[in-house]
Amino acid sequence: MSQGWRYGDAMAARVTLQTIADRVGVSRMTVSNAFSKPDQLSVPLRQRILAAAQELGYVGPDPAARALAKGTTGAVGVVFTHSLRFAFTDLVATGFLGAIAEELAPTGLSLTLLTSSDDGDIVPARDVAMDGALVYSCDWTSRAVDFLHRRRLPLVYVDQDPVDDIPSVNVDDRSGARAAARHVLDLGHRRIGLLLSGTHGPYGLLDDPGVVDGHSSRQRLLGWLDEFGPAGVEVMSARQDGTGLEQARWGARLLLDRPDRPTAVLCFSDAVAYGVLQVAAELGIEVPRQLSVVGFDDNPLATQVRPTLTTVRQDIAAKGRAAAATLTATIARAKAGTSAPAEHVLLPTELVVRESSGPVNPQ
Amino acid sequence: MSQGWRYGDAMAARVTLQTIADRVGVSRMTVSNAFSKPDQLSVPLRQRILAAAQELGYVGPDPAARALAKGTTGAVGVVFTHSLRFAFTDLVATGFLGAIAEELAPTGLSLTLLTSSDDGDIVPARDVAMDGALVYSCDWTSRAVDFLHRRRLPLVYVDQDPVDDIPSVNVDDRSGARAAARHVLDLGHRRIGLLLSGTHGPYGLLDDPGVVDGHSSRQRLLGWLDEFGPAGVEVMSARQDGTGLEQARWGARLLLDRPDRPTAVLCFSDAVAYGVLQVAAELGIEVPRQLSVVGFDDNPLATQVRPTLTTVRQDIAAKGRAAAATLTATIARAKAGTSAPAEHVLLPTELVVRESSGPVNPQ
DNA sequence: CAAACCTTCTTGACCGGTACAGAAGACGTG
DNA sequence: CACGTCTTCTGTACCGGTCAAGAAGGTTTG
8 A cells, every 4th residue: 555655745856757867877768768668678677767766756757747748648628518517417418428438448548527618717628738629519609619629639529510620429319300200290299399408599499490509409409390390280499598407397387388288399308308297297287198298318317207208319328439439539540640531420319209208189 | 710720731830939939029938928927028019929829820838838837737636446437327426526526617627537447558547647636435455546645646535534644525424324323223123234335345244344445335334333233233234246226236135035134224325225125116025114224325316216215415515515625725735835734524414314214013 | 316126028947758869789690 | 700680778859838037128216
């Protein structure tokens, strides 16, 4: 266990490669090699050097210095628009990050979480050292993302409008949303509510889907409209101002607490759908007899609530793995100086029918 | 929005402070000040420098170089024994990390997640640049933690045996466990099962509580035994080999699927208790009529399951905030060179009685 | 009017490593 | 024995910044 180090002598002269070199009587470079390129020197000498290092309390090359000299830090960033709290609260986000962490582990890369905040003294996207970054579901007007680009960092976009030069990983939100829409149409629903989440923006979103921010939100909405437009059904929408449960409930109430309420509600996410189920229960509306509810994501929540949620599955773990793999590949390519056309991964979605949806008005 | 950068010219000569200095016709230092110490130069000159920087596509001082020169990185680490997947799966861990992230946000510090793995080429705890680290619920035999110490990094121990020189944040696990134990004693239970979780180790843990790894596990077990020892009750224990739900179920079955099964089970965590509830239901054992179950943590899960869980609450968000605050304070102190006695925070716990516990054998 | 002071900018050293070319010795070879 | 080749180690030039002390000029002050 821990010994050889002590506290209270914080002011002790720092031990560097040179300290050890002097002690052993070799050049600084040889000591460096003893740590970083073991095959570049004889075994006995290396032993002596390592022993001296141990004795002097030297742990290994200073990471910051090494980062500067090698141009490599051993860490990659993940950038969110949302506050980081979200990264640990939302089940979809945690699933995603967990998969990334798992995929990254064998590479030895560490994961640094960044917000896209750019007020304040330190702007992480500009001031934190990293080898590359995942841009996850970010507001694309964000200055933080712009910093990342200008730093010429290897980037991968996830749940983000693809850009030609930047590798991206997305799920086929639009097809998934279409499948959900067809599902309720097939069940006979003709008065349909749509419930999005987002951080801000006007409400008449059906007039201009482009105004919805967030790539996924936009694509899912477009998918719904792909089907509903031609079918000529009556569509009503609400949009809550935030991603919390409270916001979802607020939106749900807007949609359900009225005489001409929809017979089916499509939700941007399972988390939102959960809010709808709660509100429906409170209003005494039976699901699925009087109301069909369809979520999105196939969040673990979807099978925990009653009735279980009909939803559109995306393989969030696969998304995380793909994102991590693409990023490491992009970093490797940048390091090697080779350039290849950016890869754009599109993962499939799949409608999962459970208990929360059913035919309209059954006797 | 993004413009001014392009891809494909990755090999373009790097723009550094010197490039800009030459362009504007000032010294490198002045350019540095333009970015890092705006009040050290005249406003018009600063404007010219910033304009030139913009034009040349210079984003700001290189983080790695700055880190070396200033001795500050702008990131702090969190070290786990468990795989990082755990950090995103376990509700207690995510709550903790979320609170840390929130507390850290205004300071501008980024959060780097590290595993304590020390095989492989890169050993994060040794090779990643950071200003300090939180050691969270780590196996104390871990070499990673030893590296952190030898690097003289400011550290804070969380859910870890306190060490004199190292600031720590803990919850009063032992008192909490005692309260839980008293609770079931008061309800008349005399045949009691204990269910721990852990990563490895022998099973006869009642003979030697010290062998239980994990500070919290150990303290909770000790708290239970504090009460049960003197009361002379019959105690049976099981210990699952891991932290997943499957392991919890396995341990629960060991305890419940036998004729002399306990009338009450105390669990190391709510996650474990959840497994017990499942197994009890499968075996047709009614909770709380035939079996009382007590969890620990007051995980959100505790109020979602039926019956709701009697448990010992710890304020996980407060723990996260305290940990982050203590760490930033410790870092500040280290930077200032001042030394003060290490602070040891102990947060309270509180028994929360809900539906899963009741008197033994009621008619 | 000279001494004391700002403000603004420059100079040189240093942070702690790594890359790369080359020197010195050991070894096989024709 | 001269020569090419390895292996092992050294010297020097970076990596891209920041720090601390000082110089140059303009202002206040006694």
